[in-house]
Amino acid sequence: MNVPMDPESQRILEIVKANLLEVVFDLNPDDIVPESNMTDLGANSIDRVEVVMYASEALQVNVPTVELHGASTLADLVEIFKRHTSDRSR
Amino acid sequence: MQRAREHEVVCTGGGVICSIASSMTELGLALREGQRGVQVLPPELITARGPRVAARVQDFDHVRWLEEIETPVSGIWKRARKVLHNATRSTRLGAVAAVEAWRDARLDAEDPALGAGTGIIVAGSNLSQDYMAENLGALAASERRVNPKFAVSYSDSNQVGCLSQMLGVRGPGMTVGAASASGNAALFQAWHWVRAGVVERCVVVGAASVLSPVELEAFGILGAASLTGEASAAPRPFDKGHDGFVWGEAAAAVVLESGESARRRSVSARGRVLGVSLLLDARHGPEPVAAAEVQAMRAALAAAGVSAQEIDYVNAHGTGSPAGDRAECEALREVFGLGPGRPRINATKALLGHGLSSAGLVELLACLLQVEGGFLHGNPNLVQPIDAQLSLVAVDAESSEVRLALSNSFGFGGFNSSLVISAP
Numbered sequence: 168m169n170v171p172m173d174p175e176s177q178r179i180l181e182i183v184k185a186n187l188l189e190v191v192f193d194l195n196p197d198d199i200v201p202e203s204n205m206t207d208l209g210a211n212s213i214d215r216v217e218v219v220m221y222a223s224e225a226l227q228v229n230v231p232t233v234e235l236h237g238a239s240t241l242a243d244l245v246e247i248f249k250r251h252t253s254d255r256s257r
Numbered sequence: 258m259q260r261a262r263e264h265e266v267v268c269t270g271g272g273v274i275c276s277i278a279s280s281m282t283e284l285g286l287a288l289r290e291g292q293r294g295v296q297v298l299p300p301e302l303i304t305a306r307g308p309r310v311a312a313r314v315q316d317f318d319h320v321r322w323l324e325e326i327e328t329p330v331s332g333i334w335k336r337a338r339k340v341l342h343n344a345t346r347s348t349r350l351g352a353v354a355a356v357e358a359w360r361d362a363r364l365d366a367e368d369p370a371l372g373a374g375t376g377i378i379v380a381g382s383n384l385s386q387d388y389m390a391e392n393l394g395a396l397a398a399s400e401r402r403v404n405p406k407f408a409v410s411y412s413d414s415n416q417v418g419c420l421s422q423m424l425g426v427r428g429p430g431m432t433v434g435a436a437s438a439s440g441n442a443a444l445f446q447a448w449h450w451v452r453a454g455v456v457e458r459c460v461v462v463g464a465a466s467v468l469s470p471v472e473l474e475a476f477g478i479l480g481a482a483s484l485t486g487e488a489s490a491a492p493r494p495f496d497k498g499h500d501g502f503v504w505g506e507a508a509a510a511v512v513l514e515s516g517e518s519a520r521r522r523s524v525s526a527r528g529r530v531l532g533v534s535l536l537l538d539a540r541h542g543p544e545p546v547a548a549a550e551v552q553a554m555r556a557a558l559a560a561a562g563v564s565a566q567e568i569d570y571v572n573a574h575g576t577g578s579p580a581g582d583r584a585e586c587e588a589l590r591e592v593f594g595l596g597p598g599r600p601r602i603n604a605t606k607a608l609l610g611h612g613l614s615s616a617g618l619v620e621l622l623a624c625l626l627q628v629e630g631g632f633l634h635g636n637p638n639l640v641q642p643i644d645a646q647l648s649l650v651a652v653d654a655e656s657s658e659v660r661l662a663l664s665n666s667f668g669f670g671g672f673n674s675s676l677v678i679s680a681p
Contacts, residue, residue, distance in 0.1 A: 192342040193335070216405040224402075 172201065172245075179226065179245045179252070186221040187241075190214045201242035219244070226252055265516035266451045267526035267681065269458070270364070271622045272357025274350055275507035275609045276312035279322065280357060285626040287608070288634040289654050294609045295488045295503055298473075307473035309486040312505035312610035314465075319349040326357060333359070333366050333423055340419045343406060345385040348416050350465040350508035355420050358460065358510035363524050364424075372425040374457035374518075376450055379416045380443035381464045381614025382434030390469035416464055428456050435535070436668030437576075439463070440509075440617020441676055445535040447513045448676075458514035463618025465508040473504070481543065481578055492577030492611070493638035494604035495586065495649055502576035505610020509618035526681040528625045531661075532561030538671040545584035547591070549673045554592045554663060557675035563661060565593050568600045568677070570633060570657070572620045572664040575604025576611050577638075585665065586644040595646050601657060603650040607636050617666040621676065624662045628680050633657045 172180065184199050191210050198208065205215050223230055228251035238244045271281050276294025278284035294312035303309060319341050327334040333356060341349050365371055392407050409415050417430040429450070435442035440463040447459035476482035483491035483501035493499040519526055534556035538549035558565060571593075574585055593599050605623040612619050627633055635653040642649055659680070666674045 190343070193339055213406050213409055220402065220405060 175252070176245050176249055179248045180241060182225050183218065183222045183241055183244060186218045186225070190217045190221070199241070201240065201245070203241050204239055205241070222248065228252055263452050264454055266448050266513055266530045267516050267519050268511050268528050268530060268625060269514045269519050269524050269526055270358040270360070270362025270512035271510065271527060271625060272354040272361060273507070273509040273619065273622055274314055274317070274322070274354050275509070275612070275619060276314055276505060277609050281361065281622065281626065284622060285630055288605070288623060288626060289630060289632055291635045291637050291654060292608065293489070293637060294505065295491065297486070297488055302470055302473060304470045304474040304477065307470065307477035308482040308484060308503065310483070310488045310491060310503060312503060314350065314506050317346070317350065319353055322353045323356070326360065332425070336423045340422050344419060345388045345410055345467070347384040347465045347467045348410070348419055350506070351379065351416055351462045351510070352419060352423060354508040354510040355424065355460055355462050358512050359424055362512035362514070363522065364512065366423070366425040369425070372427045374428060375426045376428040376447070376456040376459040377417050377420050377426050377430040377462070378443045378447050378459060379413065379420070379432045379462045379464050380439040380618060381466060382413055382432060382439070383466070384413045384416070384464045384614060385411070385467055386469040386472055387467045390471060413464070416462070420460065420462065424460065426460065435672040435674070436670050437611065437613050437616055438535070438666040438668035438672035438674045439614040440619070440621070441533065441664070441666035441674035442535050442617070442672065444513070444530065444617060444621065444676055445533040445674060448530055448533045451513050451515050454515070457518040458512055460510060460512055461618065462510040463508060463612065463615030465506055465615055466613035467506065468504060479543065483577060490638070492606055494573065494575035494577045494607050494636065495582050495643055496639050497641040497643055499577045499579050499582055499643070501578050502606065502611040505606065505612050507609060507612035507615045507619050509615050509622050511618060511621060528628060528681055529679045531563060531677045531679055532557045532559070533674070533676040534560060535672065535674045538673055540671045543669040545581050545667055546671070546673070547584040547587040549671070550585060550588035550665070550667060551591045553673035554588065554665065554675045557663065557677050561677035563677055566598060568593065568661050568663050569659045570627070570662040571600045571602045572624050572662060573602050573604045574665040574667045576606055581667070582643060586647055589647060590644070599648045600663070601633055601648050601650055603634055603636050605634070607638055608634065617664070617674070620664045620666070621678065624664050624678050628659045628662060628678070631656055631658060633659070
């Protein structure tokens with residue numbers, strides 16, 4: 168299950184994680200893994216929007232909200248962000 | 258069928274944060290010593306025609322405050338840290354006042370039965386104008402984005418939810434708005450709830466009105482705010498040199514509770530709230546109406562079953578606005594007359610400014626602390642009284658045995674409210 172991430176995915180995950188810790192505030196960093204679901208970690212609907220918004224700003228991408236609906240884990244979110252960062256680099 | 262008995266309403270807890278105090282104990286000392294919190298505003302809040310001074314809470318850090326009063330393992334501490342993270346300044350100020358009142362009343366946030374019998378009323382509307390201005394600015398500057406939390410946090414009623422989560426309260430809750438009379442209006446509502454047995458107790462929070470430069474500019478243009486540049490010169494309630502109110506950032510909270518509940522929990526009362534009134538004057542503007550103020554005072558006395566002659570002390574609305582001060586003097590003469598035994602009068606806004614939404618709560622606490630401490634605070638800028646026949650306390654505090662007090666709050670929009678309190 169724990170597939171090692173490539174360096175770009177790892178970089179994006181760290182950005183998401185940092186923002187999640189900032190927004191939700193009382194999380195244990197060790198509990199945040201790629202398989203985590205933000206809701207299960209205690210993020211409410213506003214917290215989730217904030218995390219995505221701040222991470223998008225940090226990554227300088229603009230992800231349409233509709234694309235985010237399919238993401239259930241942090242790994243899914245990282246994949247979506249990665250698609251947009253690579254779009255931009257082309 | 259027997260009519261339901263009306264409950265006695267006592268105050269079992271208080272909490273406050275303002276320019277001159279960050280606890281009940283500090284407020285009692287500051288009032289007695291006549292400390293004043295007015296300072297020159299920082300440049301970002303000074304506008305072309307707005308005020309130059311205000312009594313704001315300096316160096317407020319809600320985390321530091323919580324660490325002083327709550328042990329880091331308590332449920333309240335944990336929930337407050339989470340709820341107040343990224344919350345508005347008004348929400349944080351109100352929350353620390355509420356937590357102090359909650360602890361003062363020796364309530365347990367982890368007791369579900371207690372939470373079910375408790376209500377919350379937050380006094381005030383348009384509380385986070387700083388936050389409105391900040392997000393409007395973010396929207397206008399295209400490179401920045403609006404905070405997603407704004408969708409929830411712009412609404413004052415979010416403060417009710419934040420408090421309920423922190424304190425584990427599951428009874429009724431709402432905000433109550435009546436401009437500068439919001440505090441008394443919230444107490445009016447809570448008093449009726451406790452009296453009728455709708456709740457066993459109610460946390461009433463006078464939330465801080467945190468202004469932006471827009472409100473300050475408008476109050477300046479309207480002529481309601483003092484435009485002095487000298488922090489020691491204003492406000493001057495009931496003094497001939499009065500030229501308007503001074504904004505005093507403050508939050509204050511009380512727990513109103515039925516006498517039975519307080520006795521059952523073996524907690525002592527800080528005082529009793531005997532009667533409250535709230536009356537409109539059928540005019541929506543900022544102008545005070547002395548006749549309506551008379552009606553409000555008489556209605557509160559009637560609700561309390563107390564005569565005007567029995568009142569020892571009046572905590573005046575006394576903002577330092579010329580029109581407001583004149584109307585209140587006229588109303589006080591009408592209700593109390595000028596004979597012997599007339600009540601002593603002071604204005605707490607002379608020390609810590611006008612909290613707007615929170616004023617009624619701050620002044621209720623001032624009444625309770627003065628009754629308890631056996632003193633009346635001074636009116637520090639009262640040099641030449643506009644009405645020499647009224648029994649105004651002089652510049653310095655005096656000792657006094659107050660048993661019955663009346664506190665006035667009047668608000669733009671035609672809100673007139675008084676409350677009558679007594680020693681426990």
